[in-house]
Amino acid sequence: MKDFAFTGGRPDPGTFPTEQLIEASAKALRQIGGDLVNYPGENGNQSLRELASKRFERREGVALPVDDISLTSGSMQSLELILRTFVKPGDTVLTEELVYSGTLGLLRYLEADIVGVPVDYVDGMDMTALEQQLEKLKTDGKTPKLIYVTVNHQNPTGAILTLERRKRLLELADQFDLLIIEDDCYGDIDFIPNATPDALYKLDRSDRVIYIATFSKILGAGVRQGYFVTSAHYRQQIHRGRWDAGTSGLASVIVAQFFNDHLDEHLAITNAVVKAKCQAVIDTLSANASDLCTWTTPRGGLFLWIDLPQRTDLDKLQKLAGRKSVGFSRGSAFHCRNEPIKSIRLAYAYCALDDIEEGITYLCHAIRDAQS
Ligand SMILES: Cc1ncc(COP(=O)(O)O)c(C=O)c1O
The missing domain is CATH 3.40.640.10 (Type I PLP-dependent aspartate aminotransferase-like (Major domain))
Incomplete structure (x- = not known):
């Protein structure tokens, strides 16, 4: 898989x-x-x-x-x-x-x-x-x-x-x-x-x-x-x-x-690839979840942050996404008081470009199915 x-x-x-x-x-x-x-x-x-x-x-x-x-x-x-x-x-x-x-x-x-x-x-x-x-x-x-x-x-x-x-x-x-x-x-x-x-x-x-x-x-x-x-x-x-x-x-x-x-050559190559992956994530989110969530538009770095609807059941989301091996990080892991915020972080540089649309589309379906 x-x-x-x-x-x-x-x-x-x-x-x-x-x-x-x-x-x-x-x-x-x-x-x-x-x-x-x-x-x-x-x-x-x-x-x-x-x-x-x-x-x-x-x-x-x-x-x-x-x-x-x-x-x-x-x-x-x-x-x-x-x-x-x-x-x-x-x-x-x-x-x-x-x-x-x-x-x-x-x-x-x-x-x-x-x-x-x-x-x-x-x-x-x-x-x-x-x-x-x-x-x-x-x-x-x-x-x-x-x-x-x-x-x-x-x-x-x-x-x-x-x-x-x-x-x-x-x-x-x-x-x-x-x-x-x-x-x-x-x-x-x-x-x-x-x-x-x-x-x-x-x-x-x-x-x-x-x-x-x-x-x-x-x-x-x-x-x-x-x-x-x-x-x-x-x-x-x-x-x-x-x-x-x-x-x-x-x-x-x-x-x-x-x-x-x-240094210059390496940064030019890797930043272009990472930027394209980030854009693929944004495009897929826009096509599948713009009525549900909001997300950041990175100007660099490796992360995109998504605010989910308050009625999202994060345990359910994690379980559903896990079925297709779609991994993400829960927002609470980054909260200084560990508050159970309804947000997730996506790291977009690692997943293959060709797999991003499939993975993020599935994630969007999982988000939809995790609404209570
Ligand atoms: C903000 C920040 N600082 C430090 C680190 C540690 O990275 P490393 O030890 O690989 O340099 C990370 C890793 O994710 C990070 O996000």
Whole structure:
């Protein structure tokens, strides 16, 4: 049976650059050779850090300081290292109300008091609501430890925080002395030119933004290469809790070599394919469910968010969709208070383009049949 997997933020498997990575491996290994007998160290392989710096410069117009970059096993390890350093049980942490389930799981594990701020599906976190929340916390005698925000093609809503809101966030962070964790997991997966405004990290003048990025979403989650960027002050604190002796230098040199040779070309190819898949999902939803649901129009990233009618029985929907192996993620998994919201998230890059119409048509029928 076909597998219509609209779960998990994975890139398109069809454009995974196997042959180019084989070439990159041979080239990189010849260059690095016996150097791999050494531990990579807490910052990790220099060539991939230089590449990460250039990647940022390509989009933002300024390079990242290579010495301020630490490679990690995916961006999830960055998150784990950072949040474990700064969040202790009972600490207040602000996030978007709808937020990446992995971050939520980690914050819950750390016993953080998670305070969600409403997010609109287009423009991102609501800054008026954030200000009100910060004032309220202050009145209650609570000092939030940090704010976590995914500014570009947010998971799960696809929102892009506007430039105006980014500037306001930085002002509020100054006013309330907040550390900002900027998760740019979906940066560079753009369907339109200049899709995203300047990074918070670039706009920050007060050394209060820790920037996180990854190669998982533009190459593959299996390569486990991510990074965080911050000044020595925070980095030293974060590295004090790091015991893995560094991120695989072997994987780092291969990824660096591949992207040094192919970054623009690879992004052009993969973004075009992912955009076409996203459009196929939208076209099928429009043909079959426009009287039932509303959904976002992604400008990049890997996710489309669907608001279902309030009378939808989500257990029934999951059961019906499961019969044809149509997978989706329930909205509640991304809700900071785990509220049983009537929404679902579709990840559109993984399923084969030719299967999307069949899978989404079936999903639409299942949604219709799951109305009580
Ligand atoms: C917002 C966000 N941050 C971080 C991650 C972790 O990704 P990785 O560890 O593969 O880099 C994900 C994965 O889905 C994500 O959506």
